[in-house]
Amino acid sequence: MTAPVAAPVLDVRGLRVSFRGFEGVAEVLQGVDLTVGKGERVGLVGESGCGKSVTMRAIMGILRAPPARVDGGEIRYLGRDVLTLGRRERDLLKGRDLSMVFQDPGTSLNPVFRIGEQLDDVMGWADRRGGERTSRRTRRGRILEVLKQVKLPDPALVYDAYPMQLSGGMRQRVLIAMALLNRPTLLIADEPGTALDVTTQDEILRLLDALVQHDGLSMLLISHNLGVVRAMTDRLYVMYAGAVVEEGATADVFADPRHPYTQALLRCVPKLDGSAVYAGIDGTLPDYTRPPGGCRFHPRCGYAHARCSEARPPAFEVGAGPVAHRSACWLEEPR
Numbered sequence: 001m002t003a004p005v006a007a008p009v010l011d012v013r014g015l016r017v018s019f020r021g022f023e024g025v026a027e028v029l030q031g032v033d034l035t036v037g038k039g040e041r042v043g044l045v046g047e048s049g050c051g052k053s054v055t056m057r058a059i060m061g062i063l064r065a066p067p068a069r070v071d072g073g074e075i076r077y078l079g080r081d082v083l084t085l086g087r088r089e090r091d092l093l094k095g096r097d098l099s100m101v102f103q104d105p106g107t108s109l110n111p112v113f114r115i116g117e118q119l120d121d122v123m124g125w126a127d128r129r130g131g132e133r134t135s136r137r138t139r140r141g142r143i144l145e146v147l148k149q150v151k152l153p154d155p156a157l158v159y160d161a162y163p164m165q166l167s168g169g170m171r172q173r174v175l176i177a178m179a180l181l182n183r184p185t186l187l188i189a190d191e192p193g194t195a196l197d198v199t200t201q202d203e204i205l206r207l208l209d210a211l212v213q214h215d216g217l218s219m220l221l222i223s224h225n226l227g228v229v230r231a232m233t234d235r236l237y238v239m240y241a242g243a244v245v246e247e248g249a250t251a252d253v254f255a256d257p258r259h260p261y262t263q264a265l266l267r268c269v270p271k272l273d274g275s276a277v278y279a280g281i282d283g284t285l286p287d288y289t290r291p292p293g294g295c296r297f298h299p300r301c302g303y304a305h306a307r308c309s310e311a312r313p314p315a316f317e318v319g320a321g322p323v324a325h326r327s328a329c330w331l332e333e334p335r
């Protein structure tokens, strides 16, 4: 399910990933389609366990295999199929063009090395992989520049600090600096700031958004926080049990959610004025080793009918706006 995006930076088609374990084969991704255009901010939402992080890890090439296995599909970055690249080319791609902001600043930095050493390591590795020889002094200049860019108050002091000497918010800024260091074109942000208190998280998200917009980067924002995704993305994919079930312009999906799962997700958002009670979604995500046939949402869907358990619904066009709005639900099948 993809919207037409001019010159996609990232184009994922039919991505299937499974995991081998004692319980059998868990078919986690069942054909994910997703695109990110140049300069676009795209959201990927869904409840924990729906396959967001597996999708992101497959794109970054950091799935641990075994037990993970890519069973099919394509991941194209600027037209090149990432899955067919050699190790060196792929390493270079994820060290430079593709970059990632991890969610937990407490565990993503090595506690025994100074911040400057860790950033130098990331930059030096990418330079060597790319056949460049940069001096430590040049790298230090770039590192101080990026630490300043992410609004850390005293870059030189932070350069010499150990992670434990920084607050959670400062460590998250360091992780953003690390992601920007090699001037990527696509930033993948996996629940950035989730481990922080809400005010610091808000500051971090605003900073990230400003940096992405200022540098014209493309961003894939992975989150279960619908408020964050609404504020920070132009287009949105909703994922359930390893597949995209709805996609569209973020404003359209929030104004007119069409898939029953998206509607249920939105009902889960608590209202601060107390006008609605947290509804929740009955049931749980399916066991991926024995997924239900047809639409994987059917055991939890209030609209399920006979056909839903027999065949998986394709993506149907549901909107008339300039950006494709699609929903993979039999209720949308044209009569």
Ligand code: SF4
Residues within 6 Å of the ligand: 259, 260, 261, 295, 296, 297, 298, 299, 301, 302, 303, 304, 305, 308, 313, 328, 329, 330, 331
């Ligand atoms: Fe519900 Fe059927 Fe639509 Fe799936 S296809 S979301 S089970 S109505």
